[in-house]
Amino acid sequence: MSNQIFARITGRFTKTILYIIAVILSLKNLSSLVNKKLAVKEDFRLSQKGIDWLEEWNTEAEIATSISKIAQKVVEILVNVPGMTQAHSRDFRRARPIFTLKDGTVIKIFINPGNVKHIFLADSNNKMLFGGYVGWIDTKGLNQAIEKIKHSLTCTS
DSSP states (O other): OHHHHHHHHHHHHHHHHHHHHHHHHTSTTHHHIIIIISOSSTTOOOOHHHHHHHHHHTOOOOBOSOOOHHHHHHHHHHHTSTTOEEOOGGGGGGOEEEEEBTTSOEEEEEEOTTOOEEEEEEOTTSOEEEEEEEOGGGHHHHHHHHHHHHHHHBTTO
């Protein structure tokens, strides 16, 4: 019982933090916000390199406009993994391919600095079809889903 409570609290906390970060970083004039509102001293200025890094970090992926039947099956498997949460598309470009499905859909994985595993689906033009992640407690379920997908929907299956 205590593990379930801990998982719920951890999941809610993670979602809240990620939401706060997304809101802050989606503000149109980020450099102005950092330079004017969050300045520690009057002469504080974020360097152009820092501004460029923040803008690149928050760049969203290009989203696919259609999805194959095989990719639809994969999405159905993934959304049923316990703890699956929608991932931000900015992490799509950080994900590394692990295998390709029969229809050319690429399964990509990204593990963030907090050791949270993200999974993305890319079409044959490297446009994002799906992005999700699970908390630490649900990583085993995600790994099992990945193995199921790999064994049933790749060219070698």
